[in-house]
Amino acid sequence: MNYILRDENALYYECGYSSDNAIFVSLGSEKWLITDSRYTVEAKENVKGAEVIEASDLLGALRALLRGRGTTKLLFDPKEWSVSALDTLRGKLPHVRFLPRPDFSHRKRIVKSPEEIALLRQAAELGREGFATFAKYLGLFGLDRREKRLHFEAKAAMSGYGEYDLSFDPIVAIGPNAAKPHALPTDVVLKEGDLLLVDAGLKYRRYCSDRTRTLFVKEGAAFDDEQHFSSPKIQKAYDLVRKAHDRAIEQARAGMTGARIDRLAREVIEKGGMGEFFVHSTGHGVGLDIHEMPYISARSGTRVEEGMVFTIEPGIYIPGEFGIRIEDMVVISGGRAEIL
Structure with a gap:
């Protein structure tokens, strides 16, 4: 198979190394990583199964490589390449058919190897420890702090105070701000009795974790699954989200479509009368x-298989009032969903 890749994670998956200025080329059994002189020493130390080519003009080196081997067909992911770069390649290589394959690398990576699952499991464990560290901070110093400060402290705790990269910028949202699924931190101050939603993750050897918890803020509060809110409306919503989360994980099976698993969670919230407030899909790889x-969504026809890893994260978001989400990563193992 002949293909070219530019996305950093796609490159890393292919050869164990990436940089922000590199192209991976696969022509049958031959493979190359083209990069510039800033990265060649490190690349040669880390690249596996491919030859490193140093070039100041990456596209020029790619053209020379393709001409030299008489390549006529080449797969690429259009999400990785700019229009300008593709126009340049097509203009200089009129004999090559560039065949778009959206999500090419993601499709190759959809089933995780045992080694990848072990890395994801470790990332999830470290992520849980990060939540516990942040909970300790909240218990000691969290009250009367602004969301912006809590967001900063969550980043510090989740990274192991600089030991790990983050999977994404954490979401730390109080009360009404939590009704925005991807809320940005504000100047709102945390008070006892508030609802607090935290969505965060870290990277372990480049593999990501992702977890969300919603808690009732009180002395000794923790990111436990069981929470008791003073508002009956919030408690009802929380219990529905938790039931939806648990049902989807307990009943998910290999061979089900993403749409069916999404339905397992969504039915619970709809039957509870809050379906209109579940505004996103149930999960993602x-x-x-x-x-x-x-993707675990109402439109997903993908059938989940052994070794696939994805989140289950139902939520309820009532604008101006509150938002609730509970999220865990699972792997399909032995035909069922196992929480990582």
Whole structure:
């Protein structure tokens, strides 16, 4: 198979190394990583199964490589390439047919190897520890702090105070701000009795974790699954989200479509009378990227298989009032969903 890749995680998956200025080329059994002189020493130390080519003009080196081997067909992911770069390649290589394959690398990576699952499991464990560290901070110093400060402290705790990269910028939202699924931090101050939603993750050897918890803020509060809110409306919503989360994980099976698993969660919230407030899909794949295939959505016809890793994260968001989400990563193992 002949293909070219430019996305950093796609490159890393192919050869164990990436940089922000590189192209991976596969022509049958021959493979190359083209990069510039800033990265060649490190690349030669880390690249596996491919030859490193140093070039100041990456596209020029790619053209020379393709001409030299008489390549006539080449797959690429249009999401990775700019219009300008493709126009340049097509203009100089009129004999090559460039065949678009959206999500080419994601499709290759959709089933995780045992080694990848072990890395994702470790990322999830470290992520849980990060939540516990942040909970300790909240218990000691969290009250009367602004969301912006809590967001900063969440980043510090989740990274192991600089030990790990983050999977994404954490979401730390109080009360009404939590009704925005991807809320940005504000100047709102945390008070006892508030609802607090935290969505965060870290990277372990480049593999991501992703977890969300919603808690009732009180002395000794923790990111436990069981929470008791003073508002009956919030408690009802929380219990529905938790039931939807648990049902989807308990009943998910290999061979089900993403749409069917989404339905397992969505039916609970709809039957509870809050379906209109579940505004996003139930989950997404996780790996080298924080959002990968398979997608657990109402439109997903992908059948989940052994070794696929994805999130289950139902939520209820009532604008101006509150938002609730509970999220865990799972792997299909032995035909069922196992929480990582």
